Amino acid sequence: MSIRAALIVGTAFFPLDELLDLPQTGLMPHAHQSLVRLGARLPFEEAASELHALLGIQVSDSLVRRQTLQAGARVLVMQTEQASAACALVGEGTEPVACRLAMSGDGAMVPLRGGCWAEVKTVVIAEVLPAHTRHQDATDKRTINHSCFSRLADATTFADLASVEITRRGIERAAAVCAVQDGAEWLQGFVDGHRFDAVRILDFAHAAEYLGRIAEQGELAGQHVPKGWLRAMLHELKHHGPERIMKHMAWWQEHRPLPAVSDAVRYFGKRLPQMQYQEFQTQGWPIGSGMVESANKRVMQARLKRAGMHWEPANVNPLLALRDALCNHRWEEVWDQQHQRQREEHHARRVQRSQRRRAQLEQVLEEQLIEILLLSARGKAKAQQTPHKGRTEGQKRWGRMTFSRKALPNRFAKM
Template sequence: MWKPHARAWQAATAIANPRGQEVTLTREYQSCPQCGYSFFPLDEQLDLPASGLMPHAHQSLVRLGARLSFEEAASELHALLGIEVSDSRVRRQTLQVGASVQAIQTEQANISHASSCGSSSPQPLPSRLAMSGDGAMVPLRGGTWAEVKTVVIAEVLPSQPESTEQASRRTTNHSYFSRLADATMFADLASVEIARRGIESAEQVCAVQDGAEWLQGFVQSHRHDAIRILDFAHAAEYVGKIHEQAQQTGQRLPARWVSVLLHQLKYHGPVRMLEHLHWLSQRRDIPAITDALRYFGKRLPQMHYPQFQAQGWPIGSGMVESANKVVMQARLKRAGMHWEPSNVNPCSPCVMPSVISAGQKSGTSSNSGKKKIVLLAESSAANRDELS
């Protein structure tokens, strides 16, 4: 609380309005004699950011900093609004807002985890949802790499006749959540997005992904009865490795061996394919066959692709593979970029495009006097439809 003996002083401050015009204001600041912290009381009442920018300009700076390199963001801000800022200022303010959003989302996840119940959505929930998870590596300073985990949630479209243009499109209305975290922490933090999309309340949910153990645990913790589907392309990789290893060791297989086997798997199921691999393992010394049989044997219920397709479920994890490429890696894995671990999550594009600064729409001051960050339901990137 500010005491009567707080010092007051005047300063001229130049700020930029949304049109890029500079406005100079003379304001009387209150200063604490103990710590020296100064503030202008009306700024708090109006919930203005301490960045020296008007809310729209500050929002634009942060959004650009989340999507582009900090140098490009500064250049684009000047081109769009006529506001000149340094690269370091873009970096500083982008990471500050990102850290605030991350803290809010973590707090929400802790509350949700403690209550052990998902928040109900005021909008009607779709009856069928799909979720898909994966991890992608990003470069850190010091020459090391770390895995950023991502989960994508989408609505499943009604089945379309094979002759229509939409027949291959299985999902729509995608939203993303990414974090640099271990599997347990990631599952906890993602609970807010899981609840918001209604994963726990939907009539049916499928989880299409590769066979990583952490992904199985993620599905088990959020929707244990989800229909689990092994990504078809991932299964195809194991079959392709057999053919590749046979070629390398001079043990030739028929030219169309891979395509015939995958056609059998996709349209007739895994039984005949596994019978053939068992037969082949007794006649050819190819270690990849043993690896494939062991891998498929643990995931046989997730490989009934004809049944999944007949029910209208996607059998590929393209939506999360696309998210890794065009959402997360497009920002964090550019040429020459190496990140401090503490800056990866604040600058994650799955966090930053979904925020705006205080003073916009429903933003109000918090009890601590900090600017409240307003979370939008979905970012423009999250609204982008991806083909599954």
């Protein structure tokens, strides 16, 4: 028997399918899971090729697409239902919670069919390492145990759906939480809804962009920008706070007005409490949102922004649900949940078909019974209305020579 014959079961073994708990795809469970996992990692054509190379199973890229999106859709529905339950059980969870957690949100654009673009929102949650346990290397790693959640949705819907991961990681139960992100308004609303008392930190790289624009526009306008000015400003901001920076930009705005200076003054002025980087570092909080930037690349861009890709909006979230499971190292758990959901849906469909067939059979029997009763009633009515013709019952029993009482005297008289 070939490998393909050993792994693929035909539709003729339907009772055996149910006995062995086989999926409805015709593939054995391991082959089905491998197909979906490859489809979540690679373009569908490459996934089909890899499946043939690894397991010797030859399938079409359309089958990989269909099965991957169907599995992702089940995970999506399941997590949406869990989000409703999580909103009702705020503050409760089963996993142990770290003392200090950090969360960071951001958005990245995904290409859609028709030349459109849409924003995929992502939130990352991580455990903050105490200062004495950090790795003393070039990376100066401050956070560990990252997990992410991504969806193509508006800000309100995303905040509701992210409740699953927020509750699982225990954001509401942690002793202290920081939120490192850029200054987008929807991110502030997200933090308000899940942990309003979080320490809010403006991403240092985002603040540095505004200072970089000042130096760039100053040089383009022919103004004298001292060498090393930007480096000095960033050092001052990072180690001493934004107060002297704001005074310097106010002087620059008065004597060397530039659009970038006005933008920076207006932007920083609204977010000064979020720019106290010297205090944040002393408290051990990260001041950069690199973890969510990395998540954007790993979860969404590595799969959905490859060359030439354009997606139907309905197919983005199912694939993101599978990508979250992969990047969070929770594939087996999520797969078992969606497999159980698939079995329940299959059982429900079977029950519905059985009930539908039973209803149809009962309807047919009822119609036939009514027809029989109507025919019987019509026959009795016709027998009562029509006079009797033909032979009597006695003639039928004894033949045509049956004698009646009137005929007997006449017959004896002739004799």
